[in-house]
Amino acid sequence: MVLFGNGRVALVDDPSTAGRLGWAARKRSAPEPEIRLAPVSGDPALEPWIAQGRLPAGGGPGALWQGGGSGWSYLAGVPGLDRYLEAMAEPRKRRDFVVGISGLGRVGGLAASALAAADTARTRIGTLLIHDTDGDNLERMRQELACVASWRKNVLPRVEAATLPEMLRRCDAFVFAAARAVPPLGAPGDVRLPQFGPNREALRSTLDAAVEAAYPGLFFVISDPVELLAQAAFHDSNAPRGEFLGGGLAPERVAGLALGIMWARALAEAEAQGAGARVARRGVPYGPHSTDVLVFDDPAGPDPELSRAMTQAARTGNYRIRDLGYIPFIGPALSSIALTLPALLQGREVLASTFVDGIYFGAPSRLRWGMAPTRRPVAADVRRQVEELHGLVRERMAQYGVSFASAHAGI
Numbered sequence: 001m002v003l004f005g006n007g008r009v010a011l012v013d014d015p016s017t018a019g020r021l022g023w024a025a026r027k028r029s030a031p032e033p034e035i036r037l038a039p040v041s042g043d044p045a046l047e048p049w050i051a052q053g054r055l056p057a058g059g060g061p062g063a064l065w066q067g068g069g070s071g072w073s074y075l076a077g078v079p080g081l082d083r084y085l086e087a088m089a090e091p092r093k094r095r096d097f098v099v100g101i102s103g104l105g106r107v108g109g110l111a112a113s114a115l116a117a118a119d120t121a122r123t124r125i126g127t128l129l130i131h132d133t134d135g136d137n138l139e140r141m142r143q144e145l146a147c148v149a150s151w152r153k154n155v156l157p158r159v160e161a162a163t164l165p166e167m168l169r170r171c172d173a174f175v176f177a178a179a180r181a182v183p184p185l186g187a188p189g190d191v192r193l194p195q196f197g198p199n200r201e202a203l204r205s206t207l208d209a210a211v212e213a214a215y216p217g218l219f220f221v222i223s224d225p226v227e228l229l230a231q232a233a234f235h236d237s238n239a240p241r242g243e244f245l246g247g248g249l250a251p252e253r254v255a256g257l258a259l260g261i262m263w264a265r266a267l268a269e270a271e272a273q274g275a276g277a278r279v280a281r282r283g284v285p286y287g288p289h290s291t292d293v294l295v296f297d298d299p300a301g302p303d304p305e306l307s308r309a310m311t312q313a314a315r316t317g318n319y320r321i322r323d324l325g326y327i328p329f330i331g332p333a334l335s336s337i338a339l340t341l342p343a344l345l346q347g348r349e350v351l352a353s354t355f356v357d358g359i360y361f362g363a364p365s366r367l368r369w370g371m372a373p374t375r376r377p378v379a380a381d382v383r384r385q386v387e388e389l390h391g392l393v394r395e396r397m398a399q400y401g402v403s404f405a406s407a408h409a410g411i
Contacts, residue, residue: 002026008034009089017076021085035088039076045244045404046358048252049081050074050088052368061356061390064286064363065378072369080238080247087216088369096126097345099157100167101175102206104132104141106329107222107337108177112159114338116145119154123342129162129171133178164206168213173345175220175257175337176233178202192224192290196400199223200232207237211248218371219254222337226256227288227353227393230360231402244404252370256353258289259362260336262314263351266295269313275306283310284376285351287362287389291315294385299378349374359394359403 003010003026004018010026010033011018017039018024026033037050046057053068074081101112112130120126130145132138138161145159167174180198203223210219221230237248263285270279275297282298295310296302321328336351344350344367353362354371363373378386397403 003033003036005033005089006030007089008091009085010036011085012036012038014039014076017082017085021082035072037085038071038073040073042075043404044075044078044246045238047075048355048370048372049078049250050084050369051252051372055357057357059357060387061286061361061363063356063375064373064386065375065383067375078246080250083214083216084250084253096120096124096157097172098127098129098170099125099173099175099341099345100129100131100162100171101177102131102164102167103176103178103223104130104134104137105177105179106327107179107333108132108175109141110329110333111175111177111222111337112141112145113148114334115341116148116157116159118156118338118342120157121155123157124345125157125342127170128157128159129167130159131162131164131167164209165213168206168210168215168217171215171217173218173220173341174210174215175222175341176203176206176229177222178206179223192226193228195224196228196232199225199229200236203229203232204236207233207248211237211240215249217253218367219249220341221254221256222258222332224258225288225290226258227290227360227362228397228400228402230254230256230353231397234355234360235402235404239404250370251355252372254355254360255365255371256289256360256362257336257340258332259285259293259351259353260340261317261332262289262293262362263295264331264335265317266310266314269310270297270306273306273309279306279310284364285314285362286386288353288393289362292389292392293362294389296382299376299382301379302382344371356390359390359397361390361393 002013005023006026052072054073055063055068101108116128142161180202223229233254234249234251238246270276279297284299285295287293293314295314297306318328340350349364349366352365353360354365354373365371365373
């Protein structure tokens, strides 16, 4: 066995990739690497490019309840891989994160406000970069957030306005919150799916900037429909002309942040039924930020009635606020972003839509190198329901033209 690279990461028996990176054979005097990365073959359109405990593609949502081992591996030969290997190998320093939010409407603006008012010692967000296509709104938010301060003791993030290219050169984590077509109050049916076309178009310029900057950071989507747009971020950055090229965003570095509000609405129902404390310890949501989400009070042994009530509360909470004459944005901004992002960056378990067998699917997740679901025991009926939902989401991704169905030649 030959190791390449003298940093915290070493490649195992892969002189070709090591040569491209300029990594020499590891010196005998070098300390043991923190991570050994072994090259494997696979489909970069359907699998994480770098992963711990890799599961083969085609297994559905099995990663939510079964393990794939503890070893680290990567898909050798993916054109966009090298910048991620270089970023992964950088020495880990105890420093504050640079976070960017693009799109300062209701959700993005409130999320930015909440993060700007949160103590850096708690969030580890030292710099908050903000961007909006409306120049007046951007300047207004810059001035407003620059004037957020506390008396004497707390240290808050530094807030700076930035262009998209600047953001994608500086950020550790980028949040896409732009929305072009929020359905008005009284709009019938699903108010999330109709936003896909306009918001996908809004996303394209950001993806172009990310590819141009060879962005290696985390890319989070909070605009609706979240899972479809997270899928589009991966798909459109890697297949700008329809053919998979593999030079865009790595799938494990993309995630959707919206499941937090679905969980919060379900938990409110459990608390109303006197089961809040137990559900807070054991409950789990699965699936998309939509009327298809599933919530269980305990996935290993669910109470069917309580789980149905929680699922219904999560599915309809958006409509209940709209029926009162308001656009819901406070719960999503706080539950899915302001309370989720700092915990995520610190490696704690959060709720997110991550790459699960080729599509973005919501579940408890954690940041290791990339975003990956965390496993837990589930009952047979829960497994069946989640597998059916994963299949439904996969079909929807194909219907909207953002999924890859099979292996791709040349990669």
